[in-house]
Each structure stands twice: as C-alpha cells, then as structure tokens.
Amino acid sequence: MSYNDVVLLLGSNINNPCKNIEIALEKIENNIGLILIKSDLILTKPVEFDSINNFCNIAIKLKTHFSPIRLLSELKNIEIEMGRLKDSSYFDTYQDRIIDIDIILYNNIKFISKGLIVPHHKNLYEREFAKEIIRFVK
Template identity: 75%
Template structure:
C-alpha cells in the first residue's frame, strides 16, 4: 500500500483553542494517518478579519493513504464533528472558528479543483506565522 506525505495546518480561536487542537490531532491520528512530526503550538492574531480571540496554530506532517479529495472530506468531517458546521466559503468571509484544518502540501504535487488547491498558497507565501510552522515540519 502506498502512502502520501501531507502537511496540515490547524487553527482554533474559540471554546478552549489549545484543547480543540489536541482533540483534532487525536482524531487525525485515529482516522486519517500517522503524525510524523509537529511544529510548536503558537498563538497568533486573526488574519484577514477582526476578532478579540487569538488563534492557537500548529502544523503537522502526516502519512496517509488517502487521495487529496478523500482526505479533504475526512478533514471536513472532523471539523463538523467538533462543531464547525460551515466553513468560510459559505459565509464569504473569515470568522471565529472552533477548528480549521487546511491541507498545505501533499507529496510534491500541484492539485487544483473547485474545492481544493494544493499547495495552499496563502499559508505558504502570505502568512508569516503559517510559513514558519510549516517550515518546522517540512
């Protein structure tokens, strides 16, 4: 069976963000694949929207057998299970969230569909905090 190496970025800024990250990591490990490496957990200010709630963020490198679209579906399922019923695309703007899990890199491929673009351009090139975390696990 072949495996894929994927970098994910997780963020949370409401309802005990640090605990939300830990719950999501456990779900990723049990439902998606092995966590090979994780970055430090940091606190960052909201980006591209105003909020009084700072984020907890972490990047992880995982090994999974799932294709990009199947992986996205499984990550969205984790987000829904944790209480995030609709993502930013539904609202047309960023807002506070209990959990956000982005696929940043998937092996070394470029992948483009209506629902998913890999690599994740904003987190790799526009957000310093994200780029630093991602570089810790690459």
C-alpha cells in the same frame, strides 16, 4: 498500498483553542494517518478579519493513504464533528472558528479542483505565522 506525505495547518480561536487542537490531532491520528512531525503550538492574532479571540495554531506532517479529495472529506468530517458546520467559503469571509484544518502540501504535487488547491498558496507564501511553523514540518 502507497502512502502520501501531507502537511496540514490547524487553527482554533474559540472554546478552548489549544484543547481543540489536541482533540483534532487525536482524531487525525485515529482516522487519517500517522503524525510524523508536529511544530510547536503558537498563539497568533486573527489574520484577514477582526476578532478579540487569538488563534492557537500548529503544523503537522503525516502519512496517509487517502487521495487529496478523500483527505479533504475526512478533514471536513472532523471539523463538523467538532462543531464547525460551515466554513469560510459559505460566509464569504473569515470568522471565529472552533477548528480549521487546511491541507498545505500533498507529496510534491500540484492539485486543483473545485474545493481544493494544493499547495495552499496563502499559508505557504503570504501568512507569516503559517510560513514560520510550516517550515518546521516540511
């Protein structure tokens, strides 16, 4: 079985955000693959929407045998298990969230489908906080 190197970015800004990240990391390790590297947790202000709730963010690198689509499905399942029933695409805007898990890089491939685009352009090239912590796990 072959394994894939993946970089994920996790964020949470409600209901004890740093604890939410900790729970999500445990679920990722139990259900998806081995976490190889973690950035430090950082606190950031919301980007592209207004909220009084700051985010707790972390970037991780992991090994998984899942395909990009299967990985996305498993990550969405974790978000749902943790209480995020609808993502930003449903609301057509960003909102506070208990957990958000984005696939940033998947090996060195470009992957485009209806629900997933890798590399994740905004987090790699536009959002300063994301660029900062992702560079520690690439």
